[in-house]
Amino acid sequence: MNDFLVFSDEVAQAKSEQRPIVALESTIISHGMPYPENVQTAKDVERIIRGRGAVPATIAILNGKIKIGLTEAELEQLGTSRDVEKVSRRDLPYVVAMKKHGATTVAGTMICAEMAGIRVFATGGIGGVHRGAEQTMDISADLQELACTNVAVVCAGAKSILDLGLTLEYLETHGVPVIGYQTDVLPAFYSRTSPFRVDYRLDSVEEIARFIETKWALGLQGGIVVANPVPKEDELEESYITAIIEQALKEAEQQHITGKAVTPFLLDRVKTLTGGKSLQANIALVKNNAALAADLARELS
Ligand code: PSU
Ligand code: MN
Numbered sequence: 001m002n003d004f005l006v007f008s009d010e011v012a013q014a015k016s017e018q019r020p021i022v023a024l025e026s027t028i029i030s031h032g033m034p035y036p037e038n039v040q041t042a043k044d045v046e047r048i049i050r051g052r053g054a055v056p057a058t059i060a061i062l063n064g065k066i067k068i069g070l071t072e073a074e075l076e077q078l079g080t081s082r083d084v085e086k087v088s089r090r091d092l093p094y095v096v097a098m099k100k101h102g103a104t105t106v107a108g109t110m111i112c113a114e115m116a117g118i119r120v121f122a123t124g125g126i127g128g129v130h131r132g133a134e135q136t137m138d139i140s141a142d143l144q145e146l147a148c149t150n151v152a153v154v155c156a157g158a159k160s161i162l163d164l165g166l167t168l169e170y171l172e173t174h175g176v177p178v179i180g181y182q183t184d185v186l187p188a189f190y191s192r193t194s195p196f197r198v199d200y201r202l203d204s205v206e207e208i209a210r211f212i213e214t215k216w217a218l219g220l221q222g223g224i225v226v227a228n229p230v231p232k233e234d235e236l237e238e239s240y241i242t243a244i245i246e247q248a249l250k251e252a253e254q255q256h257i258t259g260k261a262v263t264p265f266l267l268d269r270v271k272t273l274t275g276g277k278s279l280q281a282n283i284a285l286v287k288n289n290a291a292l293a294a295d296l297a298r299e300l301s
Contacts (some may be wrong), residue, residue, distance in 0.1 A: 008069025014055035020297035023113035030103035039079035051254035052294035064099030122293035128167030147174035156189035192229035234284035
């Protein structure tokens with residue numbers, strides 16, 4: 001396993017001292033946000049995690065090596081190069097074997113984090129069951145990864161570009177608990193609420209840590225979704241964002257966007273149609289999730 005992994009000095013040292021570590025994905029940098037906000041946010045998120053007494057480990061593949069922890073130059077490279085594949089479970093052997101560059105999705109990051117012995121991961125939103133999946137069968141590999149890989153994922157729920165109800169059904173079937181941090185309802189990424197309830201509301205980091213430890217102590221394989229609503233002051237009004245998402249979905253259909261291009265296409269269109277407001281909310285919620293994940297990693301260590 002270690003032939004494939006390369007730890008940064010900071011993460012290697014944190015591991016040897018058994019300090020709390022938070023994994024971070026890189027598709028959000030390469031395919032989720034435009035430059036320069038992507039690189040700036042990646043750096044800010046790392047700083048927030050350090051400021052709360054944990055160590056950030058941004059994960060990506062460079063020249064076929066799975067990097068656990070990146071330098072600022074490597075973050076910059078991911079944020080500016082066009083030569084970076086979006087890497088989910090399916091794509092990992094290709095990018096490693098062909099010595100390419102890859103940015104890991106939630107699924108890809110969970111796999112690499114588990115290999116590296118990291119149990120807590122912060123991101124923006126997870127992938128899920130797409131609207132119309134009964135026709136397209138477009139279901140993110142993130143959900144299947146949550147079913148089998150032992151990593152807790154702190155996110156702001158899932159975007160309503162997805163079918164949130166079907167996403168919850170899929171997670172239930174696969175035994176993935178969705179915990180609401182100080183909320184009864186599933187947050188919908190840009191907004192703090194959705195019409196759906198979370199499985200369990202927990203109000204303290206200590207309780208969430210106890211839940212996670214108990215799941216794994218019971219020998220139950222798989223991840224946990226910790227849903228953390230976007231801060232109130234950064235929230236976008238639900239009816240406003242819903243109309244824009246409808247528009248973006250219509251364009252995706254008209255332009256026959258399929259496969260792994262769907263999510264990046266929708267993110268980019270929503271950003272443009274909101275005049276950048278969605279990007280500001282996205283940045284704020286990622287930072288908010290990083291802070292909670294750092295606290296959780298500290299509690300778990
Ligand atoms: N949702 C976001 N921002 C993102 C993604 C999802 O709000 O950047 C990325 C994540 O990396 C997630 C991936 O794992 O998109 C899901 O892609 P797909 O639906 O193709 O599995
Ligand atoms: Mn898909």
